[in-house]
Each structure stands twice: as C-alpha cells, then as structure tokens.
Amino acid sequence: MNKETLYKFFEGNTSLKEEEAVKQWLEESEENLQTLFKERKLFDAMLLLGNEKEIRKGKKKFSINLNSLRTELIKIAAVVAITLVGSYFYYESMPDKDLMEMQTISVPAGQRISFTLTDGTNVWLNARTSLTYPVKFGKKNRQVILDGEAYFDVAKDKTKPFVVKTEKYNVEVLGTKFDVDAYSETGEFETTLMSGSVKIASLDDPSEELMLKPDNKVYLQDGKLQVTPVSDYNPYRWKEGLICFKDATFLSIMKDFEKYYGLNILVKNKEVRKFSYTGKFRQTDGIDYALRVLQKDIKFTYQRDDENQIIYIE
The missing domain is CATH 3.55.50.30 (Phage tail protein beta-alpha-beta fold)
Incomplete structure (x- = not known):
C-alpha cells in the first residue's frame, strides 16, 4: 500500500475509493495490519514532533527512537494531531501567587489522546477537547482547566486535592476515576464517577455543591444539578x-x-x-x-x- 495513501487515511482525507482500497488491503493479511500499526506509530510520532510535512516531502530524515517517546502519548492507536501551547499564568490557588508555566493540549475532531501528568494522574482527552495544566503542580493543590470531555484516573495525594475546573463547575477529588463532559460551546455539564468520590461545586453559587458516589453521574438540567445511577459504561469506551x-x-x-x-x-x-x-x-x-x-x-x-x-x- 502506498504510504501517501496511508497518511491520507490517517488524516481522514481519503476519497471513498481510497478508503475502500485501504480496508480491502487490511483484510488481505495479518502482515498488512501490522504494517498499518507500524506506519501509524511513525506517523503519530512525527505529528507530535511537528516534522510530518517535512518528512513527507523528503526534507528531513526521521531518526527518533519511538521507544524513547512517552508511551502514554501513543499507547492509544488512534492518537493523531495534538496542539501543545505553553504559557505562563499566576496560579490563583497559591498564596504567594507564583508565576507558573502552563501547558495546553488540544485534540482535534475525530481523535483522542492519553498522557500522564507529573503527579502520576492518567488523563484521556476526547475529540475537540483542550486541557490546560501546570508543568509542575503547586504545593497546596493540583488544578487543571478543562473544555471538552476527559477521563481522569487520579493519583492519590491526601495533601493536595485534584481539581478539574470547567466553565460552570469545579470537580474536586483526592484519588479516583471519573469522566467529565463539559464542552463550553454547549453549556452542558456531566460528571460520571467510576470509583472513589468527587465533590461538585458551582462557580456561581457557593451553596450549590454535592458529593457523588460511585456508579452515579451528575448532570445539568434546567440550570440545576441532577443525579442518576449509571449501569452502562459503554458510552465511556471513547477512551478506546x-x-x-x-x-x-x-x-x-x-x-x-x-x-x-x-x-x-x-x-x-x-x-x-x-x-x-x-x-x-x-x-x-x-x-x-x-x-x-x-x-x-x-x-x-x-x-x-x-x-x-x-x-x-x-
């Protein structure tokens, strides 16, 4: 299979005829499937390094050792382009208002990505999601800013709560697994708890907060938080x-x-x-x-x- 066609397939830019050709090629042998995985990892790594266009034009040689990349960034096969933006903000939760370096990861439509924060927390970001976080967490808590949907497997640290800040609500935990769906463009909010416990607090009304128990989700309806049990976790397989x-x-x-x-x-x-x-x-x-x-x-x-x-x- 032509590599240029494979690259177009990874980018989602193939025609229907090219798409069918790739799928037929994949069905022909297990070897073809392994070749696809190999080329996909190479393609992902090039995108992460910003070298993809240059390499495809033959202007650069790609010499990175894939094993040296953080495996958390490429362990999900469908990771494609992410945008990393660095900036500096005053970290509002710290009493001395230290100037802290912040990083933003943005995931394009139709893709997802996973990675590990410096405290050991594993994060999965869904399509069209951005997460802003400090390169190094402060002394009193761990705060990240989310616009979109993310799944968190939070590393336990009793001395530093982990807080997910969204447009309307904060989600605070010590160590747990949960999904937050909060795209600012829709105005909706939903948090589903798989294990542990989380506290949901409104940014506009300090009196509006609740503790969520495992196998339950909280969602916003008519401006009020509602809680309902969860029995089907298939919708959260977007991580896969x-x-x-x-x-x-x-x-x-x-x-x-x-x-x-x-x-x-x-x-x-x-x-x-x-x-x-x-x-x-x-x-x-x-x-x-x-x-x-x-x-x-x-x-x-x-x-x-x-x-x-x-x-x-x-």
Whole structure:
C-alpha cells in the first residue's frame, strides 16, 4: 500500500475509493495490519514532533527512537494531531501567587489522546477537547482547566486535592476515576464517577455543591444539578476509540457525531426521529462510514457542505 495513501487515511482525507482500497488491503493479511500499526506509530510520532510535512516531502530524515517517546502519548492507536501551547499564568490557588508555566493540549475532531501528568494522574482527552495544566503542580493543590470531555484516573495525594475546573463547575477529588463532559460551546455539564468520590461545586453559587458516589453521574438540567445511577459504561469506551450507542435516538446519535467530528448536522427527515439504534463505531472510521452503516437500518440520504462543515440528513 502506498504510504501517501496511508497518511491520507490517517488524516481522514481519503476519497471513498481510497478508503475502500485501504480496508480491502487490511483484510488481505495479518502482515498488512501490522504494517498499518507500524506506519501509524511513525506517523503519530512525527505529528507530535511537528516534522510530518517535512518528512513527507523528503526534507528531513526521521531518526527518533519511538521507544524513547512517552508511551502514554501513543499507547492509544488512534492518537493523531495534538496542539501543545505553553504559557505562563499566576496560579490563583497559591498564596504567594507564583508565576507558573502552563501547558495546553488540544485534540482535534475525530481523535483522542492519553498522557500522564507529573503527579502520576492518567488523563484521556476526547475529540475537540483542550486541557490546560501546570508543568509542575503547586504545593497546596493540583488544578487543571478543562473544555471538552476527559477521563481522569487520579493519583492519590491526601495533601493536595485534584481539581478539574470547567466553565460552570469545579470537580474536586483526592484519588479516583471519573469522566467529565463539559464542552463550553454547549453549556452542558456531566460528571460520571467510576470509583472513589468527587465533590461538585458551582462557580456561581457557593451553596450549590454535592458529593457523588460511585456508579452515579451528575448532570445539568434546567440550570440545576441532577443525579442518576449509571449501569452502562459503554458510552465511556471513547477512551478506546469507540462511539457506543444503546437504544439511542437518531437525534442523540447525530449530536454525538457533531461532538466527535466538529461539524453541524441538520436533520430535515422527520421519519428518522422515530428510530433508535444500538451499536458502535470506531472514531477513526469517520462520519461517512458511520452514516453509511446507519443507512442499512434507517432510510435516509445525506448531503455534505464541506465548506461550511454541515451535513444535511434528508
């Protein structure tokens, strides 16, 4: 398989004909699948180092040892481009207002990434998510700023609480596993607790706070926090690159596609609103593939306006 075609496939820029050619090539042998994994790791590493364009043009030789990269950054196969932005802020929680170096990681549409913070906390970032954090945590607590969705496996430290700051709420823990969904553009907020305990506190109303127990989630409805039990954890398999649905309405599926792929979907076909769907897709398969699969069970057509990033369901 031509490497240029593989690179286009990793970027999500292949035509339908090229996409089918790649998938057919993968089905031909296990060796082809291993070649894909090898090239993907190389491609990911080049993107992380900012060398991809130069290497593809033959202007640079790629000599990095992949094993020397932080494995946390590439252990999920579908990691693609991330943007690292460094800056300095006064760390507001510290009494001496030390000037601290901050780092921001931004994940593009259709991708995800995992990495480890300096305190040992493991973080997974979903598509179209950014996380700002200090290069080194302060003496009294550990604060990060989230816009989007992230899963945290927090390293325990009784002396320093771990705080996830979102647009409307803070999520505070000592050591636990939880998912926070808080995209600023939607105004929604949701936190699901897998283990341990978390405290949710409003930024606008100090009296509005609650403690969340495992296997429960808190969400925002009509401006108030609501708590409900969680029995199905498949929706949180986005960490594995999967988009999972169970008896989900067509409109809710389209809403998730908007989140994952960074576009608008306008549903003009009223008949599709009657249907629900159970299944899963790989994020890297792309939205065209997902829509074609749905078309096998639900009758609709769609048109893409790539210039304005809109899909019309008709």
